[in-house]
Amino acid sequence: MKNLLVITLCFLSIAFIAKAQTKKPVKKTTTTTKTTPAKTTATTRTTTTKPVATDEETGVKAAKQTKTNAGNTSGYKAAIGLKFIYGVALTGKVFISKKSALEGILKYNGAGGLGSNIAFSGLYEYHAPIKGVDGLRWYLGGGGHVNYFSWKDSDVDAVTSFGVAGIVGLEYKFANLPLAVSADWQPGFMISPSSGFSAENGGIGIKYTF
Template structure:
C-alpha cells in the first residue's frame, strides 16, 4: 500500500483549469497543480430553496494518482475547509434569520483530461463535517459534483 501511494509518476495532463461544479451546490471552481501530483481546488457556490439558501466558499488540497491503462484519467483524494453563510425565512410569519457554519471536508474523485481538447471533467464526493450551530451542523455526506473545466496550460 505504501508503494502505491509513493508513486512519483506524472499524474496530471494540465496545469490549471477553471469552470463549473454542477452539483450540490452549483459552484465556480478553479484548480491548479502545485506539483506533479498535488493540486489545490478553490470553489464558491450557491444553493437556494423557497425557505432557506446558502452561499459557500472553500478549498481543498488533492493528491492525484494515475489510473493505469487510460491516458488522462486520474483518481484523487484530499481534504479541505469551507465556510457556509445560511439564510432562512419562515414562510408563515415572514421572519428570517441567518447563521454561519464552517466545514471540514474530505474529497474523493476521478479526473479526466481529454487529449485533443482543453476540456477537463471530474466527478467527486465531498463529505463535510459542519462545525457550529444553526442550519448546518453535524455530518453532511451528500455533497459532490460533476465539474466541467476549461484547461489553462
Template sequence: MKNLLSLIALTLCLCFAASADMQAQDYKSAAGLRLGYPWAASYKTFISESSALEAYVGYRGYSGFSWITINGAYQIHKDIESVDGLQWYFGGGAGVQLWNSEFFDGGETTFTVSGYLGLQYTFADAPISVTADWVPTLFLGDGFGSGGFGGGYGNLAVRYVLNSGGK
C-alpha cells in the same frame, strides 16, 4: 443570485478569452463549474506533479433556506495507468457557508471540514477536464446552518484548461 450567475459567466468568458495554446493532457490550472451540491464556480491548480489546490464559490437553495459557500481543498492525484488522461484523487478541505432563511430573521454562518474522493479525466485533444467526486462534509456551528454530517455531497465538474504543462 443574479450577481453570482453574472460572476460565473464572466469567469468562463475570461477563461476562454485568456487561453491560446492549450494542451489539456498535461495542465497546470483550469477553471469551470462544479455541477451538483452545491453549484459552484471552480478554479483548480496543480502545485506539484500530483498535488492540486481547488477553490470554489457556490450557491444552493431549497425549502426556504439558501446559502453561499466558499471552499478550499488540497487533493492528491494518482494516474490510472490503463487509461490515458484518467486519474483518481483524494484529499481534504475546509469551507464556510453563509446561510439565510425565510423562516428566521437574519442569517448564520457555518464552517465545514470535507473529504474528497473522485475521478478526473482530461481530454487529450480538447482543453477540457471533467471530474466526478464524493465530498462527505462535517458541519461545525450551531443554529439552522449546522447539522452534523452530510454524506450526500458531491459534484460533476467541467473545467476549461487555462494553461498546460507543469503538472
C-alpha cells in the same frame, strides 16, 4: 441517495469515455529493402553511408519521450469551470506539484425554496493516474469549509457555519482538447456553531484547462 447514485453513474461514465478514447488502432509498418547494382569505374572511390533511422528505432525514441513526460500526471497546470447536482458551483484548481493541487469551490444552492445557501471549500488534493487509461486519474483530499444560510423568512436570523470537508473523485483530461470532466463527492463535518455531518456536496464538473 438519488444524487449519490447519479454521481456513481457519472464515475462509471467517465471511466468508459476515458477507456474508449485510449483505444486507438495501431498502424503496422513494413520496410522494404532495395538493392541497386554497384557501378565500377577505373578509379576506386571510398564511400561512406549514413545510418537511416528505422521504424523500430523511431518507435523506441517515441516510447522514451512518452516515458519522460509520464511524470506529469495532471496534464495541465490550472483549470476553471463549473460543477452541478448539489446546486451550482464555480471551481478553480491549481497544481503546485506533479500530483498535488489546491482547489477552491464556491457553491450556491436554493435549498428547495427555503432560502439561500452559499458555501466555500478550500481543498488540498492528491492525484494519481489510473494505469491503462491515458488522461484518467483518481484524486482525494481535504480542507476547510464555510457555509452561509439565510432563510426566506426574514424574521429568522441567517446562520454561518464552519467545518472540515473531504473529497474523493475521478477526472478525465481530453488529450486534444483543453477540457477536463470530473465526478466527485465532498462530505463535510460542521464544527461551529453546531456539529453535524453533511453529505450534500460535490457533483459533476467540467473545467477549461491551461
